[in-house]
Amino acid sequence: MIEQVAQMVVHGEAWTIKDLFVLPNEYVYWSIQIVMYPYMTGLVAGAFVLSSLYHVFNVEKLKNIARYALVFSFALLPVAMLPLMLHLQQPLRGTHVLMTPHFTSAISAFGIVFMTYACIVGAEIWFVYRRFFVDSLVRLETKSGRSTIDSVLMFIYRVVVLGARDLSEEALQADHKAVKTLAGIGIPVACFLHGYAGFIFGSVKANALWMTPLMPVIFICSAVVSGIALCIVSYAIFMELRKWAARRGKHYLLPDAVANKELALDPEHLRSVQRHEVTMTSRYLLIFMTLALTLELLDIIFRGYTAVKSWDILRDVIYEHDFVKIFIMQYGIGNLLPFVLLLIPGLGVRRACLASLLVLFGVFMMRWNVVIGGQAFSLTFAGFMHYHLPIIPHDMETFKEGLMGALMVITAPFVIFYFLNMVIPAFMEEKEPH
16 A cells, blocks of 8 residues: 555656755646646637627628637537546546536636526527528428438437527517627627636736736637637638638538529639638737737736735746746747738738737747746745646546647547538528628
């Protein structure tokens, strides 16, 4: 028994390297999965805010990508809790947050916000696609010689429609009003969904780097930025795949043209839609980037101006220990460079995607610097801890808390979106605004 206890590894010991005077029980306990947690929830909130720009504020130029962003946000939603489930030593206990929610704990209140947001997004998608669900169900019911896939889809649509087959003008107008109302309600809920993550960090009194009232606001602004950037990149990639399929004769039809081959989408049409949506969305990305960068710089200036008791150790962390990660990788590569790329006239799809990728990297580094950088210094203020990300896993712990676990979290929403798009077409075009 004593030998088994001696062989047990403390959580965090496998990837923590100590420097100078650090207490024996101090390790980097919150590793890559806790970095991925606010990162993924930020993508969820940002994608929904992008879709709401059209549904609430009637930005007609974002019509196509707004529909895509709404469906993609729904695909990102189940992955928001995946990093926490991987990080927990007993992941089955994670469901207690959803089953027993209360407001005495920030993480418990997340259960209420998460379920509320999920219901709002699900309801909004139902109202947006109700006409498509009914049309598809009627078409499949009247189709002769249905295949197995057609039968499965017919069953799914029959369940999803919920018996509401009324497609009159009054019913469609009611759907449009419901979409606008749900999107308006969903914006503050989506912001609170991610802002509470910043609230958790900002309310930790024992950590000098985290405790700031600006933390929730910074998290919200960077979340919108990352969500819009991910939608730009993924939308451009999926449109490239659609152009490739169209060139090979596998046309994607408009919903009103199931039997009319003349309305089949061609590569030139897809290229024009892609360029228009990406370039227009990049303008709004630039606006939110300005706001997010201003708040982050304001936080650093405020800390230096107030110079509280912990400023000495914070100055060592910000300007020496993590100087390259903060000022070179986060602000330089992840903020300043894409900001310049988006400002240069003649913005194209490739440059917009490159800038968006750099923005995603910058937001990830911001999460990294907050989570990992906040644990870099010892509570003695006389030592530092270095975090080394496990690349090649040698056990389940280093798999979950290493590069493989992070890659699994990143790829999960795209797998979900692939199957979700079979039932809810994210790239469906309509002639009339909704």
